[in-house]
Amino acid sequence: MQRILFEVLAxxxxxxxxxxxxxxxxxxxxxxxxxxxxxxASIAWFIFATLWATRTKxxxxx
Amino acid sequence: MAGRIAALASRLDQLYEFDREPVxxxxxxxxxxxxxxxxxxxxxxxxxxxxxxxxxxGVTAKDLVLGLLLGNLLAVLSWTFLCAPIxxxxxxxxxxxxxxxxxxxxxVIYNIANAILYCVLAGAMIAVSATAVGIAxxxxxxxxxxxxxxxxxxxxxxxxxxxxxxxxxxxxFEKLSRFAQVCSPWIFVVFIAGALAMLPKLGVHANFDNxxxxxxxxxxxxxxxxxxxxxxxxxxxFFAWFCNxxxxxxxxxxxxxxxxxxxxxxxxxAFGMYPGHMLAWICSGIMVAAVGREMNPGxxxxxxxxFAGVAGVLFAGWTTANPTLYRAGLALQVITxxxxxxxxxxxxxxxxxxxxxxxxxxxxxxxxxxxxxxxLMPIGAIVFAEHWILPLLGIEQxxxxxxxxxxxWRALAVWFGTLLICFFLPIHLYFRWLPGYLIALVAYxxxxxxxxxxx
Numbered sequence: 088m089q090r091i092l093f094e095v096l097a098x099x100x101x102x103x104x105x106x107x108x109x110x111x112x113x114x115x116x117x118x119x120x121x122x123x124x125x126x127x128a129s130i131a132w133f134i135f136a137t138l139w140a141t142r143t144k145x146x147x148x149x
Numbered sequence: 150m151a152g153r154i155a156a157l158a159s160r161l162d163q164l165y166e167f168d169r170e171p172v173x174x175x176x177x178x179x180x181x182x183x184x185x186x187x188x189x190x191x192x193x194x195x196x197x198x199x200x201x202x203x204x205x206x207g208v209t210a211k212d213l214v215l216g217l218l219l220g221n222l223l224a225v226l227s228w229t230f231l232c233a234p235i236x237x238x239x240x241x242x243x244x245x246x247x248x249x250x251x252x253x254x255x256x257v258i259y260n261i262a263n264a265i266l267y268c269v270l271a272g273a274m275i276a277v278s279a280t281a282v283g284i285a286x287x288x289x290x291x292x293x294x295x296x297x298x299x300x301x302x303x304x305x306x307x308x309x310x311x312x313x314x315x316x317x318x319x320x321x322f323e324k325l326s327r328f329a330q331v332c333s334p335w336i337f338v339v340f341i342a343g344a345l346a347m348l349p350k351l352g353v354h355a356n357f358d359n360x361x362x363x364x365x366x367x368x369x370x371x372x373x374x375x376x377x378x379x380x381x382x383x384x385x386x387f388f389a390w391f392c393n394x395x396x397x398x399x400x401x402x403x404x405x406x407x408x409x410x411x412x413x414x415x416x417x418x419a420f421g422m423y424p425g426h427m428l429a430w431i432c433s434g435i436m437v438a439a440v441g442r443e444m445n446p447g448x449x450x451x452x453x454x455x456f457a458g459v460a461g462v463l464f465a466g467w468t469t470a471n472p473t474l475y476r477a478g479l480a481l482q483v484i485t486x487x488x489x490x491x492x493x494x495x496x497x498x499x500x501x502x503x504x505x506x507x508x509x510x511x512x513x514x515x516x517x518x519x520x521x522x523x524x525l526m527p528i529g530a531i532v533f534a535e536h537w538i539l540p541l542l543g544i545e546q547x548x549x550x551x552x553x554x555x556x557x558w559r560a561l562a563v564w565f566g567t568l569l570i571c572f573f574l575p576i577h578l579y580f581r582w583l584p585g586y587l588i589a590l591v592a593y594x595x596x597x598x599x600x601x602x603x604x
Contacts, residue, residue, distance in 0.1 A: 101334060101335065101338060104335065104338045104342060105338060105341065105342065107342070108341070108342035108343075108345035108346045108454075109345060111345065111346045111349070112345045112346065112348055112349060112353075112355065113355045114349065114355055118346070121346055121455075122454060122455030122456070122457070123455070125342055125454055125455065125457045126455060126456055126457040129335060129457040129460070132335050133331065133335070136331045136335075137328075137331055140327060140330065140331055
């Protein structure tokens with residue numbers, strides 16, 4: 088269950104990493120807002136993807 | 150001399166003992182695994198430099214797109230028709246297959262050459278990462294024509310990064326490999342995000358209606374930077390083709406495709422060539438154009454995507470330098486008797502770090518990539534000839550193995566002779582490997598057919 092949760096959150100973070108530059112390209116947000124949004128989405132990706140990867144590894148061992 | 154080579158070869162055999170036997174059927178991997186592997190492996194730190202250099206070399210947008218489409222297709226076909234069929238027939242790594250063909254002595258020479266080439270490549274990755282760290286410390290990135298380090302700051306950063314990468318490779322290669330798996334989809338996103346965010350700065354409208362006009366006038370406008378050769382369609386086509394020459398034509402990816410169920414799995418390399426190389430090179434081209442054509446991957450990424458972009462350059466360098474350092478260490482083990490793994494990685498890391506402080510390794514990266522492929526290409530031609538052409542002509546195969554030769558001197562002569570001829574060929578460096586490959590094929594078949602049972 089936890090693994091699925093982290094997987095979903097990781098994918099959402101990565102999608103957000105793409106949404107911010109699209110919004111910047113469309114002129115909906117300023118450069119600074121894009122950069123900070125992209126940074127936070129990236130940090131979220133690393134946290135959730137790492138948790139997802141470690142849970143996947145544990146479940147494949149058992 | 151022969152005794153010393155035989156002793157080295159015996160040590161090398163012990164290192165690779167675990168993959169001596171052909172891969173068994175139950176260990177074969179699905180196509181999806183190959184697609185994922187290729188997609189993850191071909192977005193590296195060097196992509197920030199390669200795509201940017203295409204812009205600085207004054208290629209036009211049309212030549213770039215056509216050259217990349219066809220060049221990458223030729224790379225995919227090389228994996229599919231040259232590398233994968235031999236891999237699924239033999240199920241052996243290049244190391245063990247070459248040993249049967251050219252003898253254990255030649256595999257020692259091949260390994261040492263490979264180790265040196267790997268160290269230079271890892272050095273280039275450290276140098277690319279150094280441009281990202283340099284921003285924080287306001288260290289100026291060396292100029293395009295720089296050969297030697299331009300400042301103490303640059304030397305200190307490359308040494309610090311080299312030491313950090315080496316220490317991390319020593320402490321936990323496997324953990325870092327897992328971290329690289331987490332990084333790879335994100336690094337790919339950094340390229341796309343950086344390029345997308347820079348498009349408004351170049352004047353591209355939100356509905357993309359003037360994208361091609363901007364691409365042809367502000368990005369790939371056909372004007373080369375001062376001191377850079379002008380690139381044409383052919384340069385791009387050949388570069389995209391030979392960028393991984395050692396892996397496909399040079400057959401080092403036998404190690405990978407021996408796990409393929411069918412030779413057609415070579416087509417999965419398209420996942421690395423099109424969403425990987427092609428898209429990443431286009432994105433880095435857009436980024437360099439938006440920063441006034443300054444060759445500084447760290448600055449490009451910072452301007453495009455802020456601190457996340459800088460982290461992208463740093464992580465891309467780190468995660469790709471790590472396996473390269475590991476492979477260099479493995480290849481160097483042949484000349485370092487009884488050294489533990491950490492000591493060898495330290496030696497490879499030290500050599501790599503020293504190399505990385507010379508900016509020429511990344512300022513001349515495109516030429517280095519060409520030389521890297523060129524040096525190992527004749528081995529691919531020798532193995533291809535031995536596998537397919539010798540049986541067709543009724544010439545005995547695997548004579549080095551059957552007659553217990555330490556070195557197949559004919560193979561060695563073809564390897565070095567081809568490189569000598571390539572050195573003097575009056576054509577651009579990028580185009581030399583193709584006639585070289587044909588020369589190596591013909592010369593090896595001719596020499597092997599000349600006289601029997603003598604090394």
